[in-house]
Amino acid sequence: MRKIIIAGNWKLNKTSLEAIDLVNGFKRDFVDITEVDIVVCPPFTALAEVHEVLNESNIGLGAQDVYWEDSGAFTGEVSAPMLKDIGVQYVIIGHSERRQFFGETNQTVNKKIKAALKSGLIPIACVGELLQEREANKTFVVIGKQLEESFAELTKEEMAKIIIAYEPVWAIGTGKTATPAQAQEVHKFIRDFLVKLHGKELAARVRIQYGGSVKPDNIAELVSQGDIDGALVGGASLQHESFVKIVKNSCLNSAKK
Ligand code: 13P
Numbered sequence: 341m342r343k344i345i346i347a348g349n350w351k352l353n354k355t356s357l358e359a360i361d362l363v364n365g366f367k368r369d370f371v372d373i374t375e376v377d378i379v380v381c382p383p384f385t386a387l388a389e390v391h392e393v394l395n396e397s398n399i400g401l402g403a404q405d406v407y408w409e410d411s412g413a414f415t416g417e418v419s420a421p422m423l424k425d426i427g428v429q430y431v432i433i434g435h436s437e438r439r440q441f442f443g444e445t446n447q448t449v450n451k452k453i454k455a456a457l458k459s460g461l462i463p464i465a466c467v468g469e470l471l472q473e474r475e476a477n478k479t480f481v482v483i484g485k486q487l488e489e490s491f492a493e494l495t496k497e498e499m500a501k502i503i504i505a506y507e508p509v510w511a512i513g514t515g516k517t518a519t520p521a522q523a524q525e526v527h528k529f530i531r532d533f534l535v536k537l538h539g540k541e542l543a544a545r546v547r548i549q550y551g552g553s554v555k556p557d558n559i560a561e562l563v564s565q566g567d568i569d570g571a572l573v574g575g576a577s578l579q580h581e582s583f584v585k586i587v588k589n590s591c592l593n594s595a596k597k
Contacts, residue, residue: 342547344594345570346587347379348577359386363393365580375594391427402430408451420459431456434466436509446489457498464503471510487533496538504548505572511552520561523550527567556585564593
């Protein structure tokens with residue numbers, strides 16, 4: 341059984357005070373929700389304070405990136421033990437914006453996943469194709485290579501701890517959501533990859549989120565697909581009303597996986 345997981349990626353948004361305000365509202369409105377896992381991923385500067393608010397709640401806390409070394413002369417970086425120390429449980433790794441603007445590669449993603457796992461953080465590992473790659477019929481080649489290289493040398497036990505997020509780059513922040521069928525096709529491809537890598541039992545356990553213009557009115561249909569186990573939400577996770585609706589609408593299909 342796979343439990344649906346809805347995570348909000350706040351990207352470069354919210355001061356500490358704004359973050360506290362937002363999660364206080366979520367805490368109130370999500371208090372009775374047990375059918376799905378809920379995670380918020382504020383910027384680094386708000387993590388410690390948000391953790392104080394979320395303590396003992398049913399909302400998990402994630403960071404948006406991590407460096408692979410534990411400590412040392414790496415100005416500007418934040419390590420997995422540091423995140424763990426302030427109560428972080430999840431970390432987004434390899435988001436397309438990090439790949440596009442900050443030189444992230446499948447190789448650095450691989451190192452970051454290993455570092456996160458070593459410290460007991462749950463990686464949310466992102467993959468996704470560009471528009472021109474989709475249009476050139478290269479989606480599966482691109483995703484296959486991302487999966488192969490990002491998960492290189494990971495054991496079956498390690499893979500079991502990972503969450504994968506499929507985020508077609510052309511659907512991020514564009515309002516152009518992949519259709520449920522388009523998303524399901526790639527999610528199935530990812531699960532088949534996991535079957536080949538570590539067998540059916542492992543593949544049936546790993547949760548695969550969809551990301552890219554997820555909204556209150558498309559989440560239910562997305563998670564009704566056989567291999568879509570939740571969502572990584574950007575813009576719509578920054579407002580109380582839309583994120584609450586996304587989480588609640590995802591519960592409508594939560595019993596199906
Ligand atoms: P949007 O939901 O704003 O399209 O962003 C998706 C995303 O990048 C989540 O990580």
